[in-house]
Each structure stands twice: as C-alpha cells, then as structure tokens.
Amino acid sequence: xxxxxxxxxxxxxxxxxxxxxxxxxxxxxxxxxxxxxxxxxxxxxxxxxxxxxxxxxxxxxxxxxxxxxxxxxxxxxxxxxxxxxxxxxxxxxxxxxxxxxxxxxxxxxxxxxxxxxxxxxxxxxxxxxxxxxxxxxxxxxxxxxxxxxxxxxxxxxxxxxxxxxxxxxxxxxxxxxxxxxxxxxxxxxxxxxxxxxxxxxxxxxxxxxxxxxxxxxxxxxxxxxxxxxxxxxxxxxxxxxxxxxxxxxxxxxxxxxxxxxxxxxxxxxxxxxxx
Numbered sequence: 001x002x003x004x005x006x007x008x009x010x011x012x013x014x015x016x017x018x019x020x021x022x023x024x025x026x027x028x029x030x031x032x033x034x035x036x037x038x039x040x041x042x043x044x045x046x047x048x049x050x051x052x053x054x055x056x057x058x059x060x061x062x063x064x065x066x067x068x069x070x071x072x073x074x075x076x077x078x079x080x081x082x083x084x085x086x087x088x089x090x091x092x093x094x095x096x097x098x099x100x101x102x103x104x105x106x107x108x109x110x111x112x113x114x115x116x117x118x119x120x121x122x123x124x125x126x127x128x129x130x131x132x133x134x135x136x137x138x139x140x141x142x143x144x145x146x147x148x149x150x151x152x153x154x155x156x157x158x159x160x161x162x163x164x165x166x167x168x169x170x171x172x173x174x175x176x177x178x179x180x181x182x183x184x185x186x187x188x189x190x191x192x193x194x195x196x197x198x199x200x201x202x203x204x205x206x207x208x209x210x211x212x213x214x215x216x217x218x219x220x221x222x223x224x225x226x227x228x229x230x231x232x233x234x235x236x237x238x239x240x241x242x243x244x245x246x247x248x249x250x251x252x253x254x255x256x257x258x259x260x261x262x263x264x265x266x267x268x269x270x271x272x273x274x275x
Contacts, residue, residue: 007129008087008095008119015086018193021078021186022086024095027103027115034115037102041160045167052168054110060242067241069170070178074240076160077182079114084152085186089203090194092127092141094148096120098155122147145206153179153214177238180218183207184234187221191232192274197223200232219254226268233267235260 003009003026016023027034040048049065055075056068080097087093095116105113122136122144123129130137138144157179164170184204191200204221207213219234236254251258253266 003119006119006134007132008093008121008134011087011091011093012083012095015083015090018090019082019086019189021082021189022090024080024083025113025115026119027105027113027117029103029117033105033107034103035106036117037099037104037114040104041099041163045163048163048167051109051111052164052170058110064241065168066171066174069164069168070174070240070242073160073164073170073175073178074182075111076114077157077179080156081152081179081182082186082189084148085183085203086190087121088144088148089187089190089199092124092144093129094122094144094151096122097152099159100155102156122151145210149210149213158214173238174241176214177218177236178240180208180215181234181236181240183215184219184221188232188234191223197232204232224264224267224271226271229271229274231267231271231274233270235263 009026012023029036040051052072053063053065053068055072056062056064059071060067062068080102084095084097087095096118097116101117101120103115103117104111105115118134120134120136122138124141124144125137125139127135129135136147138147161170161172161175164175165172187200187204191197194200208215208217208219208221210216217237219236221232221234224231224233234254236256239256240252242252253270254263
C-alpha cells in the first residue's frame with residue numbers, strides 16, 4: 001500500500017533515512033503474505049509455540065523454551081518498538097501500535113515484516129498534521145506519553161506476553177526486560193543521530209521512570225564519554241538468557257551478570273569502534 005502523502009508515513013520515512021529500523025510499512029491484509037497480527041495469538045497455543053521455538057533454533061540453536069521466547073520477543077519488538085520510539089522522539093507523534101492495528105508478512109511461515117493496518121496516530125495541538133482525519137489530538141506531553149503506554153504496552157506487549165506465557169511457556173520477567181531493552185536500544189541508536197540530546201534523555205526518563213509502566217526500572221540508561229566520544233547506554237536489570245547458548249559463556253555488554261566496571265569497559269570499547 002502506497003501512502004507517501006500521509007503525514008505519519010512521511011515522518012516514518014524521514015526517520016528511516018536516519019536508520020532503517022525507524023521506518024515501518026503500512027500493510028494491506030488483502031495482499032499476498034499479509035495477515036492480521038491478532039491471528040497469530042488466537043489460532044491456538046500449539047501453532048504459536050511451534051513458531052516461537054523455530055526462532056530459538058534459528059537464532060541461537062536452542063530448544064530451551066525461555067530462550068526461544070526471548071529470541072521471538074526480540075524479533076517481534078524490534079519491528080515496532082523502534083518506529084514507535086523514533087516517532088515519539090523525533091516527531092512528537094505516537095502511531096497506534098495496538099495489536100489489532102498490526103499485520104504480519106510471512107515468507108515460508110516465518111514473519112519477515114510487521115506493518116500498520118491503518119496509519120492512525122496521536123499528536124499534540126501544534127503538530128502540522130493535527131487536522132488530519134487519522135490524527136488524535138491530545139492536550140499535553142503527558143497525554144501523549146500515556147497514549148504511547150496504552151497503545152504499545154497495554155494494548156500490545158502485555159497481551160503478547162500473556163499469550164506467550166500460556167502457550168510456550170515464556171518468562172514474564174525475561175519478556176518485560178526484552179521490551180525495556182528494545183526501547184533502550186532504539187534510544188541508543190537515536191542519541192547520536194539527533195542534535196537535541198535532551199529529547200532522547202527525556203524519553204528515557206518517561207519510559208523507565210514511570211512507576212505505572214511495565215518496564216519501570218527494567219533498565220537504567222546513562223551517557224558514557226570516552227576519548228571525545230559519547231554514547232547513551234543501558235544497563236539491564238534482567239537477563240535475556242543469550243549466555244546460555246554461547247559455548248564460550250560470553251555475556252552481552254550490558255548483561256546483569258557482568259560487573260558494572262566490565263560493562264563500562266565494554267561500552268567504552270564500543271565507542272572506540274565508532275567512526
């Protein structure tokens with residue numbers, strides 16, 4: 001579906017020019033390969049479990065259901081959390097990323113794209129697109145954040161996690177930490193792509209500092225400076241379980257199982273590799 005003149009589609013494309021992860025297609029479930037996202041979580045637990053376990057085998061070569069669910073959540077979240085965070089930071093917009101407004105594209109049974117079924121979005125009154133029929137105009141920044149939390153968390157990831165925990169079964173704590181980690185990775189990518197760093201820092205405070213949020217304090221983020229370079233890095237409170245699949249028992253740079261000093265050393269090493 002081509003909607004290049006639509007304000008949300010334009011702002012998604014502009015974000016995608018900074019980083020392809022921040023773009024998101026608008027889908028048509030009548031086109032070949034596309035189907036409503038809700039179908040995946042309603043067709044039966046066995047079908048979902050089979051798909052989730054295939055992610056575990058393909059990504060990390062594991063039959064551990066908790067690790068496989070972590071792999072699935074990471075893949076699922078990346079395709080919509082990044083665009084959500086990108087719009088929230090860059091354009092002060094929130095796409096309607098409810099589960100019922102998403103569609104999956106499949107090739108050979110595997111999900112290879114996630115799209116919006118309708119390009120509906122929330123905006124503030126001073127947004128140039130406030131008069132668009134697909135825009136919901138909110139009164140304040142607080143209302144905009146609440147809409148993000150409603151659409152992306154309450155009407156999406158919480159439903160997905162509940163279903164995964166029943167069918168795989170998955171771990172609630174591991175899944176929630178994956179949501180937080182996905183948000184933090186999107187902010188990490190944005191930090192060096194925007195001139196006004198306060199926009200990224202403010203979004204992090206909202207996402208991880210709200211006691212009513214399911215990802216409250218799941219990660220803590222901080223600016224690390226090293227040899228004239230700086231980056232915005234997250235320290236995780238929970239584990240993604242990747243270490244269980246590594247023969248060398250290696251950990252992620254921000255793994256909770258690593259001492260804080262080692263995390264900082266690895267963050268600085270990452271900065272040294274940045275051009």
